[in-house]
Amino acid sequence: MTSRPHPTTLAARAGTHIAPGAALPLTPALVQSTVHTYPDLAALHRVLDDEEQGQVYYRFGHYNGQVLERAVADLEGAADAVSTASGMAAITGIVFGLLESGDHVVADRNAYGGTRTLLDLELPRLGIETTLVDAADAGEVRRAITPRTKLLLVEALTNPTMRVPDLPALVEIGEQAGVTVVVDSTFATPALFRPIEHGAGLVWHSIPKYLGGHSAAMGGIVAGDAELIGRIRASVVHYGGTLGPFDAWMALIGLKTLPLRMAAHTRGGLAVAEFLASHPAVTHVHHPSLPGHPHAEVAARMLPDGVGGMLSFELAAGRAGVDDLIRGLGSAIPLSPSLADVATTLVHPATTTHRSLTPEALAELGITHGLVRLSVGIEEPADLIAELEAALPPRRSLG
Ligand SMILES: Cc1ncc(COP(=O)(O)O)c(C=O)c1O
The missing domain is CATH 3.40.640.10 (Type I PLP-dependent aspartate aminotransferase-like (Major domain))
Known part of the structure; x- marks a missing residue:
């Protein structure tokens, strides 16, 4: 009768001797092991x-x-x-x-x-x-x-x-x-x-x-x-x-989907930037594909397929306008202190990403308290524009 290893021995060596097959998995295997074994x-x-x-x-x-x-x-x-x-x-x-x-x-x-x-x-x-x-x-x-x-x-x-x-x-x-x-x-x-x-x-x-x-x-x-x-x-x-x-x-x-996502981020980013630039509650939009941007020529030369989904904009109502916008957008476009997700998010740079900077350093970088950074995702741009339109102050109240 062959002696069977003790269950603790079997458990400790579980899976150690089974090599993956010759065929490659379509999605590369996840090899989570912190160390490998060698025959000699x-x-x-x-x-x-x-x-x-x-x-x-x-x-x-x-x-x-x-x-x-x-x-x-x-x-x-x-x-x-x-x-x-x-x-x-x-x-x-x-x-x-x-x-x-x-x-x-x-x-x-x-x-x-x-x-x-x-x-x-x-x-x-x-x-x-x-x-x-x-x-x-x-x-x-x-x-x-x-x-x-x-x-x-x-x-x-x-x-x-x-x-x-x-x-x-x-x-x-x-x-x-x-x-x-x-x-x-x-x-x-x-x-x-x-x-x-x-x-x-x-x-x-x-x-x-x-x-x-x-x-x-x-x-x-x-x-x-x-x-x-x-x-x-x-x-x-x-x-x-x-x-x-x-x-x-x-x-x-x-x-694997990076180029497809970047094309969608770019399309959405530009559409939203153009919408915001036309809205009376917004005094300025920072987006390198808009004609007034100081680096529009450099951007067009170096990034001919566009610049992705990042942009920032200045609210006429300043900091109070930022709070209203965040509340108005709610979970549709949430406040989230990171960027570049497939879903659109926003952040208030002056009090989040750049909060450690002095007022002078913020001014040097052009970061005011009315500035909002938007990371435009891959949603249908028309939906994003409708959500922003609903959350910004009504156009008629702005004259
Ligand atoms: C442009 C840029 N570079 C570098 C970093 C740092 O990367 P991580 O947070 O992965 O350490 C960030 C993080 O937000 C970033 O936005």
Whole structure:
């Protein structure tokens, strides 16, 4: 009679010996295991020595992260990519991987608040200084660069006033000064804009926004030249910022519909922007495809298929008008302090995303208390326009 292992032994080894079949699943498998097993040391060493593709321990990289990284690198036209636990872990990986004490960064003052906090509060403690500029002003960027400058950090489309720096002009400045241009393309995505094709050294994203698309997957990703990505990957592994497999798997599923979603966001964003621009309760709309936008020409040149679903607008009634609008829209267009979901959401930048800024800094960025940022989803634009029309003050009361 063969001796049957004890139930605790059977339970502890459940599933360990069953390899997946030869056929590939249509949706890549979710490999949630934090570690893999090997038949002998030689096989493990081949993977550790990069002689063979494989996975060892999740923090060094895992199957779902690798699938996502290949997909984003291909979409961005980049040689390689590395995924990270959040968007902030991506920019942290970039600065820790590429900079050392004594280095200098030039960054757009319109950059995401978390990026500015990293530059303003964390990096000076490590001996890395930053000069903030208006990246849409090439002269100001050129003047800020010093012999110690290593990185120029910009965003493809800025939050909330939708500024569009002229990337080819910035790349030319960077090349002359030996400075790597790094683009946060969270708002634009590779469906609409591929910074690497314009000469940027690196492009990065916050995944819960458009890349994932459904406010479900957490994460960040950086794409670019293989040597730079190798250095960033090492820093992400050393500091422990690896993306989890489940979020990587969810992000990949979202990524499959990215170009279709971006086309719908773009169509809805423009229709809503045009509606708001025609409404008497709205004094100004920030949308780069509207003729009056200061960067309309740059946007049309760099993002010929449109700019996605982000826009902001100024209410004539100021802060009181914002409260009325939020109440009027209710759950149809909810107040939600993130962006880029398939559903339309709004936020009040002055008291949420940018609340840590001083009144002077808010004024410098053009963020007033009457400004509302709208993240237009993929709903039918006519429905959104009807909901906004009903929630804004009646036209006749405005004369
Ligand atoms: C443009 C932009 N970049 C970076 C980030 C940071 O990403 P995360 O929140 O995933 O760390 C955000 C977050 O809102 C963002 O909007």
